[in-house]
Amino acid sequence: MKWDEFFVTGEPMIYAAMVSIVVVSLAIPIALTYFKKWNWLWTNWLTTVDHKKIGVMYILAALLMLFRGGVDALLMRAQTAVPDNGLLDGQHYNEIFTTHGVIMILFMAMPFIIGLMNVVIPLQIGARDVAFPRLNAVSFWLFFSGAMLFNISFVIGGSPDAGWSAYFPLASLEFSPTVGNNYYAIALQIAGIGTLLTGINFLVTILKMRAPGMTLMKMPMFTWSVLITNVIIVFAFPVLTVALALMTLDRQFGTQFFAMQSGGMDMLWANLFWVWGHPEVYIVVLPAFGIYSEIISAFARKNLYGYKSMVVSMVAISLLSFVVWAHHFYTMGHGVMVNSVFSITTMAIAIPTGVKIFNWLFTLRKGKISFTTPMLYSLAFIPIFTIGGVTGVMLAMASADYQYHNTMFLVAHFHYVLIPGTVFAVIAGFHFWFPKVFGFRLNEKLGKWAFWFITVSFNVTFFPLFILGLNGMTRRMYTYSESTGYGALNMVSMVGALGLTVGFIILVYNIYYSVRYSPRDTNGDPWDARSLEWSTHSPVPEYNFALIPTVDRLDAHWFSKKEGKPLATGKYEPIHMPNNSGVPIIMGAAFFFWGFFMVFSWWIPAIVFGVVILGTLAYRTFEKDHGHYISVEEIERTEKALRGEQHEN
């Protein structure tokens, strides 16, 4: 590596990005020092092991990444809005669709979902934290350092440019000689380990820490969906870990696993990538199904229709999700037998998914529906996602896929699944659970404006792509000539993308507006909802529940309100809580620097930081930390304050 290649040069947009990065990274410490907030930040946030705060940090990071991925998307749409455009060159376009894909899936959708999981799951099962709070903080900091590492690639060294799927041989050292794909392999590796730890943590939490009486079949549907998601995480992510390690070995240590000669096999990467990749799409979509189930039953004021069939269909989806991966490369040389088998398994997934759609519809039937913002997203999800699903079945037919493969039709399809299936869900969940965390609701009027902008513009952006794809426009194409006739529809799509931008800006503005003007809510249950998280105060105290509730049926909180019977009785006892720790963030930082030096193959500093990582592990092994107790007096004081009563002394 020559030093003049270290920083990416020659691009005005990148210079602007560098300037803004420098400004922001100076502004933050200066502001913190000026307002004397360092201590507050460190003790309340950076070292926290509280699942609610970790969840909030995940969601903040996800919103930041949504912005980054969104800017990428806008640039791509702007470039292709008119024929023969020169806004971006081919190389730059390649880098942008790659970072857009990776960031949206791994650094936006995943952390947003994991963030909601963190905030909601312990509350929903009546627990005081997750099973391994310290590990939870480690998960967050590993995700965060992976995300930051990936993001600096566009100013230092250059971004990966072989697509979010990074197919070999294109992603090999021979065809992608810059460090871009090293960033891909190492940043995803670090974030992936964090996700794997989350998977284990939540699996144990849900299996072991449910409130007394809450059997598996009395769990709220979101908890069920998260349980199944984490099973998939635990079994799918190791495949990614191995595949990325082989990629690093190939690119930096001279092995030939994915080479085209010496017994290597380039297609094996695509195979391993999708063995992880298809379950991954269910990892981001199943929790969304759970969120919709909660919201739809809360605002239809009815219990969820077909609870058992919902669970069974999610289990079926989790198994099927592991046997369909080859549908991503039907056209790459498989025989009829392979393609037929994977066609059939893929179409089979439509069945349990269809069951769920009908269950939601039946839940709505004869319900007293209140059209709140989260409910609007949930209602819009059903028809839009169905379009995504139906085009998915079209793509599932191997012989027809020879027509659709790698066209804009595919791009339209997966955005029609991912955006209603994940983005709408996390936004809906964000609006729904926001008052639980902060004690006031987001403004409904602004929320609805954002909703209409986002939903309408989404269709304007992506529906034209179905037609463009059928007309032959391929994906990842940075420009086209006027004679192709693609211009008009691409321009329509650009207009839609601008509308989406307006929608997201209103959404973010709504957060600011509501912080300032929203009335605070008083009873912890502003939506009059059904599951346990609504039975404690908002904002939730550190210990979640002063007394652990006892559950005797699904929607126990709802019935306790109807029947006027409290869920928990008895006297307060001292509550044991875990201590904060600075080790996870130090570990995250060490991983960041280790990763950075690995990317550039600077072995000595990489080894040094590798030793630091091992050091943090060793420190933890010998650390004596028994947590702390919250005294009865303090619980009483907190509870009183949260109920709005005055202090006595």
Place this chain on the structure above:
Amino acid sequence: MKQLFPAQHVMGFLFSLLLSLVALVAVLFDLSFAAGMTILVVTALVQAGLQLFLFMHVKENAESKTLYLNILYALFVGLVTIFGTLFAMRWGYMVK
């Protein structure tokens, strides 16, 4: 004293070392591919069972049903990944 000495575990430990040594036979001697593979597969399976039941206490757990289910799921995913890959990338690849 007899109860304190973990005889079962020491035996198990020695046995697992023995299994590893037997597995070495596959590379140390000039066996046919089939014979070598058989030795490896058999010793690996016995080894895995030993670890799970003796050292990871699968049976002693109150919720062993969950654990068996988990192992079953793991087997499913593992076998599907291996044989699915062979199916997609070897047996059914570049054929008419």
